[in-house]
Amino acid sequence: MVGNFDYLRAQCLAEALEFLDEERENCRVLAGGTDLLVLIRRSIESPAHLLDIKALPEARRFEYTRGAGLLIGAAVTVNQIAQLPVARKKYPALADAAGVLGTHQVRNRATLAGNICNASPGADLAPPLLVFEAWVQVKSLTGSREIPIDEFFAGVKKTVLRPDELVTGVYLPDPGDGDRSVYMKQGRVKGHDLAVAGVAVRLTESKKLCIAVSALAPAPLRLRQLEERLNVVGINPATAEQAAQEVEQYIRPISDVRASAEYRKHLAAVLLKRAIRQCEGGGKNV
Numbered sequence: 527m528v529g530n531f532d533y534l535r536a537q538c539l540a541e542a543l544e545f546l547d548e549e550r551e552n553c554r555v556l557a558g559g560t561d562l563l564v565l566i567r568r569s570i571e572s573p574a575h576l577l578d579i580k581a582l583p584e585a586r587r588f589e590y591t592r593g594a595g596l597l598i599g600a601a602v603t604v605n606q607i608a609q610l611p612v613a614r615k616k617y618p619a620l621a622d623a624a625g626v627l628g629t630h631q632v633r634n635r636a637t638l639a640g641n642i643c644n645a646s647p648g649a650d651l652a653p654p655l656l657v658f659e660a661w662v663q664v665k666s667l668t669g670s671r672e673i674p675i676d677e678f679f680a681g682v683k684k685t686v687l688r689p690d691e692l693v694t695g696v697y698l699p700d701p702g703d704g705d706r707s708v709y710m711k712q713g714r715v716k717g718h719d720l721a722v723a724g725v726a727v728r729l730t731e732s733k734k735l736c737i738a739v740s741a742l743a744p745a746p747l748r749l750r751q752l753e754e755r756l757n758v759v760g761i762n763p764a765t766a767e768q769a770a771q772e773v774e775q776y777i778r779p780i781s782d783v784r785a786s787a788e789y790r791k792h793l794a795a796v797l798l799k800r801a802i803r804q805c806e807g808g809g810k811n812v
């Protein structure tokens with residue numbers, strides 16, 4: 527038995543927002559359910575109402591506009607992202623991360639919005655969103671707002687969302703043509719596992735490095751201070767090594783059932799070095 531709750535499959539945004547406004551803390555938004563239903567089954571969450579948003583037309587939007595960017599509605603699945611040719615071409619770090627989240631079956635249900643709203647420190651899709659400077663589109667009965675992704679996470683499994691707010695989509699600006707990026711993840715086992723460490727690196731057309739990590743701090747994190755130290759000198763053959771040596775100053779990994787903090791620091795250095803070299807080398811594995 528998976529909990530005891532009422533279920534509403536909203537057919538339009540107004541219906542969903544009115545319901546959320548009425549029920550607030552008694553209600554949880556249901557997207558793919560791959561996080562939420564596990565928590566309900568374990569009695570960690572016991573909402574009175576589930577609001578299913580998969581039928582909302584706004585949540586199903588998934589479109590790339592040249593010059594503007596990529597809009598990913600809140601009901602778009604992780605497999606849809608992994609399989610989208612424009613994601614592979616323009617946002618490879620995002621496509622990489624989508625391709626290594628869970629199993630094929632999980633990816634068929636899981637959404638990007640659910641991944642960031644769940645706000646696990648190890649969320650695989652967060653580091654790519656951080657390096658592409660994505661915006662989270664949020665609506666409530668009282669209005670709408672766009673939250674830059676690096677202001678969205680508020681700690682372990684916490685976001686800045688209010689209980690009456692719904693994420694309708696996530697928007698990634700167009701990176702331009704000379705942009706390179708990669709996401710690298712290490713889990714305990716090959717196949718499907720949560721990240722012990724995850725690193726996204728983006729090298730922009732103007733040769734600026736952007737770096738973000740998962741599972742290495744209480745929330746997914748953009749490493750802006752490290753970026754500044756590297757970008758002030760400019761990318762050169764020593765950059766990857768310097769980044770690997772310095773990264774541990776900017777992360778706060780913990781020891782848990784998956785790995786020790788020390789091993790996580792080691793992985794951060796190894797993955798970051800590889801990811802920077804891969805971006806420098808034009809996207810080939812090195």
Ligand SMILES: Cc1cc2nc3c(=O)[nH]c(=O)nc-3n(C[C@H](O)[C@H](O)[C@H](O)COP(=O)(O)OP(=O)(O)OC[C@H]3O[C@@H](n4cnc5c(N)ncnc54)[C@H](O)[C@@H]3O)c2cc1C
Pocket residue numbers: 554555556557558559560561562563564579600604626627628629632635636637638639640641642643644648649650651691692693694718719720721
């Ligand atoms: C076997 C297994 C393997 C997994 N492997 C990975 C992995 O490798 N990497 C990884 O990062 N994750 C992994 N996960 C976790 C999970 O699959 C992802 O976090 C997924 O992206 C969650 O999306 P969802 O649509 O299923 O979210 P849901 O479970 O539907 O929702 C998650 C949370 O977000 C809230 N929410 C969802 N949508 C919205 C919205 N539009 N507005 C406001 N709040 C919202 C929900 O109320 C809930 O609190 C795994 C899970 C399982 C079961």
